[in-house]
Amino acid sequence: MEEAIKLSLTNIQSREGGPFGAIIVKNGQIIAKANNQVLKNNDPTAHAEIVAIREACKALGTFQLDECELYTSCEPCPMCLGAIYWARPAKVYYANSRQDAAAANFDDAFIYEEINTPFESRKIPMEHLYHPQAIEAFQKWAEKNDKTLY
Numbered sequence: 333m334e335e336a337i338k339l340s341l342t343n344i345q346s347r348e349g350g351p352f353g354a355i356i357v358k359n360g361q362i363i364a365k366a367n368n369q370v371l372k373n374n375d376p377t378a379h380a381e382i383v384a385i386r387e388a389c390k391a392l393g394t395f396q397l398d399e400c401e402l403y404t405s406c407e408p409c410p411m412c413l414g415a416i417y418w419a420r421p422a423k424v425y426y427a428n429s430r431q432d433a434a435a436a437n438f439d440d441a442f443i444y445e446e447i448n449t450p451f452e453s454r455k456i457p458m459e460h461l462y463h464p465q466a467i468e469a470f471q472k473w474a475e476k477n478d479k480t481l482y
Contacts, residue, residue, distance in 0.1 A: 333403045337427055339367045339380065340405035348372035350438060354380035354404040356388040356397060356421070363400065364388035380404060381412040385419045395482055397421040406433050409440045410447065418482075 339353025349368030356364045366383035370376055381404050389395055400421045406428040408416055416424060430440060442455070451458040473479060 333425060333427060335362065335365060336380075336403045336405045339365060343367040343380075346372075349378065349380075351436070352380040352405050354384040354402060356384050356400050356402050358388075358392070358397075358400045363391050377411065379409065379412050381408055382415050385415055389419065395419075401425065406430075406438075409433075410443045 336353040336355050339355070340351045341353075343349060343353060344351050346367070349370040349372060352368040354366055355362050364384045364387035366380050366387060368380045369378040369383055372378070381402065384402065384404075385397065388397055388400065392400075397419045398421075402416065402421045402424045404412075404424065404426045407426045407430045408424065409430075433439065434441060446454050451460070
């Protein structure tokens with residue numbers, strides 16, 4: 333955890349992004365470490381956890397982080413939480429809470445609220461555009477015998 337916190341502190345001076353750091357450990361060894369790179373990469377998805385997951389998967393040659401632990405300087409936001417569940421680490425440890433982040437003007441509460449809001453009432457409206465050919469991709473995937481499930 334100290335390494336993740338150290339990354340969050342050094343990132344304040346680097347101007348790469350916000351005060352967030354994350355590391356991924358497997359069998360007691362750091363596999364990946366990352367800081368928030370939203371500003372550096374002009375990428376709103378470049379949160380420390382996401383960058384660390386990408387680096388760890390690359391280093392391990394897999395899309396799942398079995399037997400890994402993620403240490404992050406702050407409770408994961410909804411986007412990072414989704415990525416964490418897709419990556420499937422064994423456990424996540426975090427230091428600051430989402431309330432601590434909100435007090436520092438990193439407030440994700442509106443996203444948690446939006447998830448439970450009907451599509452037509454969301455701040456960014458979402459509309460289902462039914463197209464009969466769209467389901468074909470899922471049907472072909474379901475029929476595929478040599479697919480890798482994830």
